Amino acid sequence: xxxxxxxxxxxxxxxxxxxxxxxxxxxxxxxxxxxxxxxxxxxxxxxxxxxxxxxxxxxxxxxxxxxxxxxxxxxxxxxxxxxxxxxxxxxxxxxxxxxxxxxxxxxxxxxxxxxxxxxxxxxxxxxxxxxxxxxxxxxxxxxxxxxxxxxxxxxxxxxxxxxxxxxxxxxxxxxxxxxxxxxxxxxxxxxxxxxxxxxxxxxxxxxxxxxxxxxxxxxxxxxxxxxxxxxxxxxxxxxxxxxxxxxxxxxxxxxxxxxxxxxxxxxxxxxxxxxxxxxxxxxxxxxxxxxxxxxxxxxxxxxxxxxxxxxxxxxxxxxxxxxxxxxxxxxxxxxxxxxxxxxxxxxxxxxxxxxxxxxxxxxxxxxxxxxxxxxxxxxxxxxxxxxxxxxxxxxxxxxxxxxxxxxxxxxxxxxxxxxxxxxxxxxxxx
Amino acid sequence: xxxxxxxxxxxxxxxxxxxxxxxxxxxxxxxxxxxxxxxxxxxxxxxxxxxxxxxxxxxxxxxxxxxxxxxxxxxxxxxxxxxxxxxxxxxxxxxxxxxxxxxxxxxxxxxxx
Numbered sequence: 001x002x003x004x005x006x007x008x009x010x011x012x013x014x015x016x017x018x019x020x021x022x023x024x025x026x027x028x029x030x031x032x033x034x035x036x037x038x039x040x041x042x043x044x045x046x047x048x049x050x051x052x053x054x055x056x057x058x059x060x061x062x063x064x065x066x067x068x069x070x071x072x073x074x075x076x077x078x079x080x081x082x083x084x085x086x087x088x089x090x091x092x093x094x095x096x097x098x099x100x101x102x103x104x105x106x107x108x109x110x111x112x113x114x115x116x117x118x119x120x121x122x123x124x125x126x127x128x129x130x131x132x133x134x135x136x137x138x139x140x141x142x143x144x145x146x147x148x149x150x151x152x153x154x155x156x157x158x159x160x161x162x163x164x165x166x167x168x169x170x171x172x173x174x175x176x177x178x179x180x181x182x183x184x185x186x187x188x189x190x191x192x193x194x195x196x197x198x199x200x201x202x203x204x205x206x207x208x209x210x211x212x213x214x215x216x217x218x219x220x221x222x223x224x225x226x227x228x229x230x231x232x233x234x235x236x237x238x239x240x241x242x243x244x245x246x247x248x249x250x251x252x253x254x255x256x257x258x259x260x261x262x263x264x265x266x267x268x269x270x271x272x273x274x275x276x277x278x279x280x281x282x283x284x285x286x287x288x289x290x291x292x293x294x295x296x297x298x299x300x301x302x303x304x305x306x307x308x309x310x311x312x313x314x315x316x317x318x319x320x321x322x323x324x325x326x327x328x329x330x331x332x333x334x335x336x337x338x339x340x341x342x343x344x345x346x347x348x349x350x351x352x353x354x355x356x357x358x359x360x361x362x363x364x365x366x367x368x369x370x371x372x373x374x375x376x377x378x379x380x381x382x383x384x385x386x387x388x389x390x391x392x393x394x395x396x397x398x399x400x401x402x403x404x405x406x407x408x409x410x411x412x413x414x415x416x417x418x419x420x421x422x423x424x425x426x427x428x429x430x
Numbered sequence: 431x432x433x434x435x436x437x438x439x440x441x442x443x444x445x446x447x448x449x450x451x452x453x454x455x456x457x458x459x460x461x462x463x464x465x466x467x468x469x470x471x472x473x474x475x476x477x478x479x480x481x482x483x484x485x486x487x488x489x490x491x492x493x494x495x496x497x498x499x500x501x502x503x504x505x506x507x508x509x510x511x512x513x514x515x516x517x518x519x520x521x522x523x524x525x526x527x528x529x530x531x532x533x534x535x536x537x538x539x540x541x542x543x
Binding site for chain 2: 213270273278281320321325334
């Protein structure tokens with residue numbers, strides 16, 4: 001009977017096949033993957049590149065560019081399998097999918113049932129790429145290129161991949177607890193931000209820091225980079241819906257709303273505090289808003305997204321403009337102050353503002369009478385902070401012993417462009 | 431021969447050039463420079479970190495002149511650059527030991543004009 005039915009209505013069966021794979025979803029996730037690539041190069045590269053001195057701008061562009069190359073390959077070879085491969089006791093993925101074995105056009109329903117598994121993989125690849133690139137902001141202007149390379153590969157393998165597995169991987173132990181991280185507030189921003197702080201403390205200050213103000217060499221680059229980050233972040237956040245659906249639109253709207261609120265709030269805060277609203281402040285605030293809305297964007301309503309933007313602008317402003325100066329560490333480009341602090345704020349606020357009315361697959365937060373979710377968010381935060389900090393400390397010590405993390409003082413003064421890359425960004429004489 | 435060095439506000443360059451051309455001083459070298467004087471620098475703020483006394487943009491003119499042109503040159507620069515407030519700039523006049531026109535090898539006063 002069943003056999004005859006199948007043969008009798010081949011067309012219906014064909015339609016059913018087609019509905020498993022959704023071309024709209026696939027198109028959107030592939031587009032979103034390209035948008036997330038745009039966040040690293042040229043977005044983050046120019047955001048950071050403009051903030052350093054002219055003698056170091058190429059070193060930043062090089063680091064961002066090479067991370068795209070290196071981590072893309074790491075991801076294909078074994079990174080994706082460690083993060084998303086078949087679960088091993090909730091701790092790590094096995095190497096069964098190394099070299100993308102079995103990761104092809106057929107969907108994997110554990111992650112995204114309506115798009116090719118390879119589309120999900122490449123979307124996640126762009127996240128794996130940008131996360132170590134965010135840390136560049138902490139060690140900018142004073143790290144050896146070979147040490148940077150080794151650190152990045154080790155960090156991606158031993159910090160990012162396990163953490164991504166815990167929070168996002170099928171069977172990951174934090175995922176099983178029900179923690180909320182829509183697009184990577186914990187995995188991407190808290191992990192990189194905390195690691196950035198540890199690195200800044202271990203590396204020490206740049207030569208001349210505190211005695212002489214270190215001015216950004218090209219703020220238009222920084223603003224261009226911030227704008228590209230904002231643009232690309234729609235792929236990061238709305239793409240994390242892994243479908244071209246209402247949830248993606250919710251994440252998109254929340255992302256834009258929180259970012260706008262944070263950019264404006266930061267400018268207003270410093271107008272009041274320092275007498276002038278600065279474009280660097282507005283751009284920094286916008287990035288802080290993007291960071292904070294990242295874990296929340298698929299779980300909150302737009303008015304609470306606006307609130308998240310305003311709150312994160314206040315907290316990050318205090319971290320960057322007040323706390324950093326008082327504590328005296330040299331987080332060169334505020335990777336911790338924006339990503340670590342902003343990611344923490346976003347993760348906690350997700351546990352407060354999340355509501356099932358927005359996303360039934362999520363949970364209700366503190367504001368909607370659920371203490372449990374907030375507790376899980378705190379736990380995820382503590383676990384990530386402790387894990388990322390300890391692992392970064394160990395990796396730093398290994399790389400420092402093997403090659404030395406920091407450039408010689410003479411080379412730092414000359415600049416990394418000439419001493420690490422043997423090229424100059426700007427000619428003074430033709 | 432004297433070398434007249436004038437440090438002026440960048441936006442006054444066109445006015446100074448017009449005044450110099452009016453007294454037939456047409457040869458000069460112009461450079462962008464940074465400086466601070468009685469006007470003091472401006473305060474710049476980057477993510478809350480204040481830098482007081484940042485240097486200001488100025489324009490420097492180097493004008494080599496024969497003795498007869500020294501006072502007209504000083505007057506012309508003053509007319510063009512004067513507003514009466516601090517920051518208008520300064521004029522320095524120094525002795526010039528020699529002047530050689532590279533294209534012809536001429537030396538001294540004849541090489542200046």
